[in-house]
Amino acid sequence: MVVALCLLGVVETSAAQQPPSTSQGGRGGRGTGESAGVARLRVFDQAAVDRGKIVFGARCASCHSPSGRGGAAFSGPDLIRSVLVLQDANGREIGQYLKISGPGKGHPDFHDVTDAQIADVATLLHRDVTYAAERANYQVLNIVTGDPKAGEAYFNGAGGCNKCHSATSDLRGIGARLAPVAIQGLIVSGGAGRGGRGAPGPPATNDRGATRATITLPSGETVTGVLVRLTDFDVTIRDASGASRSWLRDGNSPKITVTNPLQAHIDLLAKYTDADIHNLTAYLVSLK
Template identity: 35%
Template structure:
């Protein structure tokens, strides 16, 4: 006979299924000549046109840049979560007192995901330009102290070996599919962002990993799956289809919690340096 707890689970939760496809053949990456210089190891550019800005202008620009642009480009303009390092940008180096930067800041670059800032005053624009040139020159004078890693710096592995590890020893294909959840991952993420997602796939927003799932086995043999929002030694709390939290005592039902991220954390102790770069190279081919 189905217990009251089991009836509640059947009523509130649904059963999910996952389909896997066959991954495409990885593209073979030609070996990078040893003489090729890493982009991140090249000398930083300096402003092509000598420009002088007051300390007050740069400080005002730092505040304005941090509030408007820092989320993407970093508060010091040296690169952020989604925006490039502007202290290395040729656009900044070739700019003269805002002749190239100001129009782009005002109009944005919609195709590149950069918003427009039409409400900025000319004084605010001038301050941001002053800050960018000051930062570029400052980092150029400091030298060394590499602040960024270019995608080509990480592209030292074999995509073929990476696919073999993905489908074999790494057991990645038991949860992931090159034509399913990972389709286009090499286009969506590049460089360090791709490596971070591969090693530590945590985060928020639409790209966040699937939460842990609780599988309830009922007395009649039926299984029901629901996303876990909390658990301890005595109970498991899940979300029902309406988004409400439901807590079940482990003593009342048979439950198994599967956390997809556990396999990633497990991998960290098994990856060799070669494995890591090979899998990265394979993921890069999934455009």
């Protein structure tokens, strides 16, 4: 895959993370107590990484995003998954590519970028590739740092959580049943995607978290069920009997009303502060 390193704009990259300080046990470490994965995160020259951040932020981030991962809002591809970057050695392949690219090929002019600067950017990218590969070595620290009382106030007040949930009903004992990190995940997702990889099809008809659709036919008849598929051309639901039913769509006919019981969680994503999430987590953890 040919990948351009678009070098425009002055945005400092946020791609860098800090490696975990230690790992208990693990596959390597040679007497250090670190896992082999964590040890691999420490082989990168931090000074080169820091210099690479500056160059990347000033010359690359506007096309490839500050994280180097691209995205819908950026014209450049994801460099962390780039074959060119993965096959690069000390900036050599990246440098060779930059020398043959330029304005004539729809890319910025890189003639003023030195070999040393390219090597620093390569070090940054290789370090971030390693972070992605070794993400399983990260340790989840204590996240119960909020104020339970403030969390309870948010639950019953600004958050509106009590409109759908109850500390004495569906959430009773949640602090004893689930780990804090799982509780915090449920706060954000509402339980969406709990099936994970390989989960069979749409949710069951009795799943309270399932998205449902009501189909109003031209005759006036209405049919409601779990939404299985909705496109511009057709809609499929599974009714209460478990049977799948489908209709072709012609504009707004039949009329379709979609109800997502997790919509409140989605709406809160734009409103949560860090304190809200930590306080709410602390409150739910206290429900033993």
